[in-house]
Amino acid sequence: MKKLLSIIMYFFVVLIVTSSCYYFIKIYKINxxxxxxxxxxxxxxxxxxxxxxxxxxxxxxxxxxxxxVGEFLSIHxxxxxxxxxxxxxxxxxEIGDSFFMFDPKDNFSFFSTKDKGKDKxxxxxxxxxxxxxxxxxxxxxxxxxxxxxxxxxxxxxxxxKLSVWINHSQEKSNFGGWYSTNLGDNRDSKxxxxxxxxxxxxxxxxxxxxxxxxxxxxxxxxxxxxxxxDPEYPAKSFRNIVKTILKNILSIYQLWxxxxxxxxxxxxxxIVKLExxxxxxxxxxxxxxxxxxxxxxxxxNMAYNLSGRVLRQLKQVNGYGIxxxxxxxxxxxxxxxxxxxxxxxxxxRNEYLNGDIYVTTTSKLLSYxxxxxxxxxxxxxxxxxxxxxxxxxxxxVFGTYVPSFEDLQGITFYIPSGKRVKIYINQKxxxxxxxxxxxxxNRESVTIPIKINKYPNLK
Numbered sequence: 001m002k003k004l005l006s007i008i009m010y011f012f013v014v015l016i017v018t019s020s021c022y023y024f025i026k027i028y029k030i031n032x033x034x035x036x037x038x039x040x041x042x043x044x045x046x047x048x049x050x051x052x053x054x055x056x057x058x059x060x061x062x063x064x065x066x067x068x069v070g071e072f073l074s075i076h077x078x079x080x081x082x083x084x085x086x087x088x089x090x091x092x093x094e095i096g097d098s099f100f101m102f103d104p105k106d107n108f109s110f111f112s113t114k115d116k117g118k119d120k121x122x123x124x125x126x127x128x129x130x131x132x133x134x135x136x137x138x139x140x141x142x143x144x145x146x147x148x149x150x151x152x153x154x155x156x157x158x159x160x161k162l163s164v165w166i167n168h169s170q171e172k173s174n175f176g177g178w179y180s181t182n183l184g185d186n187r188d189s190k191x192x193x194x195x196x197x198x199x200x201x202x203x204x205x206x207x208x209x210x211x212x213x214x215x216x217x218x219x220x221x222x223x224x225x226x227x228x229x230d231p232e233y234p235a236k237s238f239r240n241i242v243k244t245i246l247k248n249i250l251s252i253y254q255l256w257x258x259x260x261x262x263x264x265x266x267x268x269x270x271i272v273k274l275e276x277x278x279x280x281x282x283x284x285x286x287x288x289x290x291x292x293x294x295x296x297x298x299x300x301n302m303a304y305n306l307s308g309r310v311l312r313q314l315k316q317v318n319g320y321g322i323x324x325x326x327x328x329x330x331x332x333x334x335x336x337x338x339x340x341x342x343x344x345x346x347x348x349r350n351e352y353l354n355g356d357i358y359v360t361t362t363s364k365l366l367s368y369x370x371x372x373x374x375x376x377x378x379x380x381x382x383x384x385x386x387x388x389x390x391x392x393x394x395x396x397v398f399g400t401y402v403p404s405f406e407d408l409q410g411i412t413f414y415i416p417s418g419k420r421v422k423i424y425i426n427q428k429x430x431x432x433x434x435x436x437x438x439x440x441x442n443r444e445s446v447t448i449p450i451k452i453n454k455y456p457n458l459k
Contacts, residue, residue, distance in 0.1 A: 059359075101142070307344060
């Protein structure tokens with residue numbers, strides 16, 4: 001009996017040691033990947049974020065419960081302009097939004113019949129200027145593939161281009177196998193439309209992956225997990241940390257591949273294959289609320305996810321973040337945006353103006369991330385000139401292409417001090433770039449300018 005117990009104990013010790021080695025080897029490989037991607041020791045290399053920012057944040061709002069065009073405009077007047085609103089002066093940030101094509105209750109949506117199609121006009125204008133950049137599925141009014149054809153044809157007719165798809169609840173046009181009701185990429189379903197939607201221009205999809213980790217695309221360490229600990233809510237935040245660690249372990253050991261297969265790297269974006277075989281980029285959103293994922297995704301509790309503690313952590317880990325929320329879920333607020341969140345947004349504006357956190361729309365942040373990650377460049381010294389040649393973006397999903405000037409917005413190169421700089425896209429010289437002073441890493445740099453979205457003229 002003792003011999004049998006010894007064998008069992010020996011087996012468990014070997015299993016634990018082997019598992020631990022495997023886990024830490026995987027973590028080492030992930031961190032080594034980020035070391036190579038964000039190596040700043042070379043004379044010429046990419047800065048992680050546009051100068052001078054230390055982190056980047058997008059607020060990816062789900063349009064649920066924003067029922068009228070009036071409410072939508074009130075929210076965005078505050079978010080995207082300096083106008084004096086019923087909530088005070090607007091914060092003038094690049095915060096985008098999503099929308100529905102079809103709504104069975106005829107609420108705010110592209111095909112709403114209210115006010116002689118006013119919703120469609122407003123939505124088209126906001127798409128044109130970049131403030132509406134996400135389809136929140138096709139909406140609860142979606143009935144079949146024909147609706148997808150009608151919707152996409154109308155968007156094309158208006159030259160409305162979108163690259164982001166966000167699943168909505170258990171709506172049948174959703175992508176991904178998380179729920180049996182997600183049938184948008186199921187070829188055998190009457191709801192199938194992925195063969196239309198992806199070629200239309202959708203590159204980035206949110207399938208439901210949400211984390212409480214503050215800061216994605218960072219090194220993974222013990223601090224990655226405990227950084228979300230809040231001493232004001234010790235028990236709740238500790239519970240959330242344990243859940244996150246378990247998800248990471250399930251991912252690394254592929255014990256639940258359909259649900260947690262992409263949690264191991266804590267990356268912002270992963271390549272996924274839809275049910276019909278097409279590949280797209282899946283992105284992660286975060287919600288750090290102590291009551292769990294989803295509890296912070298409303299107008300009032302959003303303030304917690306934009307608190308000084310969260311923003312400090314985001315900067316400390318030099319992370320990306322895409323916030324999961326619903327501005328329209330504001331039933332317990334006297335105004336369209338709750339006062340707590342108004343205050344948090346004003347603080348976020350200060351972080352942006354101070355050059356600490358780059359705040360932009362979901363589509364622009366994701367496009368920047370992919371351009372940065374897969375950019376292929378070379379450099380050389382010619383007399384006293386530093387020549388930087390941008391060759392291509394080697395996109396592993398949608399194919400290699402030569403980027404346009406607009407594709408490279410925010411791309412920042414560290415350069416040797418004192419060198420004159422010339423930048424080329426293949427043979428074409430770019431003259432419109434910005435030379436920056438030394439940053440917190442004591443490195444000088446040059447940046448391809450960011451084109452700021454203009455608020456639509458609604459007259």
